Amino acid sequence: MEGRKLRIAPSVLSADFSDMKGQLELINRAKADWVHLDVMDGSFVPEITFGAKFIRDIRECSSLFFDTHLMVNHPETFIEQFALAGSDCITFHIEAAVHAHRVVQQIKGFGKQAGISLVPSTPVEALFPLLGSVDLVLVMTVNPGYGGQELIPFCLEKVASLAAERKRRGLNFSIVVDGGVNRSTARAVREAGTDILVFGSAFFGAEDPVAEAGILRSIAEGMR
Ligand code: DX5
């Protein structure tokens, strides 16, 4: 892990959208580091979630780092609106962008951190040319589109490859894991070399989400 600090990012996908203020307050009380915002377009993935206006509105309710995960086709057409809405980082999918390097530059042009993601069936080496340009790599450990799915174990091999490649080239991007992170998987996810754990259903589905965040954090760190 090279001494990298573990960070946690609850995903609002599983939140109660009728009370976003309350849900963001919960994320805050859980001492989370980031808020993960899943944007789905009904084309790249089957579901539709929310657009830039939603992020702009909830931006006023939280000072945490907003990590916007674009599961959309043609991400280049959406960067400006999600940057202006108040995202701190914008992550898009390599499968959705022909000119991925240009999209990274576009995101950085708005002064935002740039992230690249890949679905389980995409080989991790597809990202290697971009590793020197991005701030984070988000490894999908489920097929994107829904919360509450089971983590696909082979995806964790990609985390280990990314961590090794980062070390070999002296790079500094963060590694994020998204999908199926819960009490049973958090330790393995962290051990593979993950810096940032995203979890939706494990957090919002818990009886006491604030306590659950602490439990997940300590499991990931091997403290329980
Ligand atoms: C899935 C989304 C995830 C989702 C994870 O396509 O990208 O961020 O919220 O949900 P859980 O943690 O329930 O697997």
Ligand code: ZN
């Ligand atoms: Zn996500």
